[in-house]
Amino acid sequence: MNYETHFASDALGGMDADDARAIKRRRIIIAAVVILALVAIASWVAIRGQGAAAPVEVGVQVPVVTVVTPGRSTVDRTVTTTGSLGARIDMPVGVVGEGGQVTRVLVQPGDWVTEGQVLAVLERSVQSEQVRSLAAQVEVARADAKLAQAQLDRAKSLVGRGFISQADIDQRTATRDAAAARVNVAIAQLGEQRARTGRLDIRAPAAGLVLTRTVEPGQIVGSGSGVLFRMAKGGEMEMRAQVSEGDLQTLRVGNRAMVTPVGGKDSFAGQVWQVSPVIDPQNRQGIARIAIPYNPALRPGGFASASMISGSGTAPLLPESAVQSDPKGSFVYIVDAKNMVQRRDVTVGQVSDAGVAVTSGITGSEKIVTSAGAFLTPGQKVKPELLKAT
Known part of the structure; x- marks a missing residue:
């Protein structure tokens, strides 16, 4: 027995070489079977996983x-924009005449007034005396004219008897005409003074709503005093809407609009009554003025938003x-x-x-x-x- 045979025999517990080779082949076969089984199991699991996914997809409900x-x-x-509220026709009221001391102020902001109604009264004691003086002068002139007319009438009754010449008649006629002219002059002066005195009453130029008042009794006012009252003619309001250059091209006078003041829930119907003919070169915007009937919720100087209908389409x-x-x-x-x-x-x-x-x-x-x-x-x-x- 050679060295290899002796070693194999020792390792296999005394088996001979043929038995050892048989055992080795069996081990290789078993290992191969195990590997094949593992591959088969892995393939089966993969196939089972793919096969299970399909039923899940089919089972999902389509919403x-x-x-x-x-x-x-x-x-x-529509064109939506913002802007400020104000009077459609703003009327500043100040001193028309020579002015003086304010004795009474008869209205307050928020009052409605008629055309010509007195808003404030100025002191007029001197002017009243001047009116009385001129009225007396009118009476004097009328008396002179009456006397001149009577003298002319008597002269005409005597001219036919030869007691009065035609030259005297012409002179008395001229005297009567001059007296009548002086009456007219006196009346005109009286009217002028009464007009001056009347201008001491600060009056409303038209019917409307009083917006502001900047005068108090005792105040001295004159032509340089500025605005004493500010009024909205007829109480009509407007919104001055800031509109972009492109949107301004689509707006026309008469377009309908809805205006909503800031802080309020109510909207008010109005219509465009003026479209600005110019564009501001700084912000490239123009003004569309929307007329709105009076409502206490519309306060001049306030801010509002507006939606304007600029046309229709499909x-x-x-x-x-x-x-x-x-x-x-x-x-x-x-x-x-x-x-x-x-x-x-x-x-x-x-x-x-x-x-x-x-x-x-x-x-x-x-x-x-x-x-x-x-x-x-x-x-x-x-x-x-x-x-x-x-």
């Missing part, structure tokens, strides 16, 4: 969504719930012919109680998802239920 085909509706084009009209928005802008979800959800970017126009007008992005013939858009994703399969557009 039902309500869609609408809006078509195209007639909608108003556009798809959607419920507000159908329009979504994200950092990229506004969009809607449409359902295509394969019932797959697709995103469509849109431009939103006028928003009203009737819905949201879409100015671009859709034609109105698409199936638009009206609700649950926030839970959908592009490419998702859905089951649409058509809702008839109203």
Whole structure:
């Protein structure tokens, strides 16, 4: 027995070489079988996993969504802006005459007055005496004229007897005419003084609403005193709306508008009565003046927002719930012919109680998802239920 045979025999506990080789082959076969079994198990698990995924996909419920085909509706084009409130015709009232000391102020801000109504009275003691003096001079002139007329009449009765010449008649006629002229002069002077005295009453130039008062009894006023009262003619108000250059081109006199004062919930109907013919070169804006009937909630100097109708057109009209928005802008979800959800970017126009007008992005013939858009994703399969557009 050689060295190798002796070693193998020792290792296998005394087995011979043939037995050792047989055991080694069995071990190799067992290892190969185990490896094949593991590969088969792995393949079976993979096939089972793929086979299980398909039933799960089939078993998922397709969401039902309500869609609408809006078509195209007639909608108003509007211009929304802000501006300040004021009197449509602002009337400043000051001293017309020579002025003086204010003795009485007869109105307060918020009072309604008629045309010519006295707002304040100035002291007039000197002027009253001048009026009485001139009135007396009128009486003197009338008496002189009456006397001259009587003398002329007597002279005419004597001229036929030859006691009075025609020259005397002409002289007495001239005297009578001069006396009558002096009467007219006196009357005119009296009228002038009465007018001057009347101008000491500060009167309303037209019927309207008193807005402000800056005069008190005892104050000395004159032609340089500035505005003592400010009035709104007829109580009519307006909003001076700041409108962009582009929007101003679409506005016309007579366009309807709704004005909402800041801090208030009520809106007031008005109409554009003047569109600015110029554009401010600094801010590229113009003024649209909106006439509004008087209301206590409309306070001159206040701030307001306005929505002006600048025309009409046709556009798809959607419920507000159908329009979504994200950092990229506004969009809607449409359902295509394969019932797959697709995103469509849109431009939103006028928003009203009737819905949201879409100015671009859709034609109105698409199936638009009206609700649950926030839970959908592009490419998702859905089951649409058509809702008839109203």
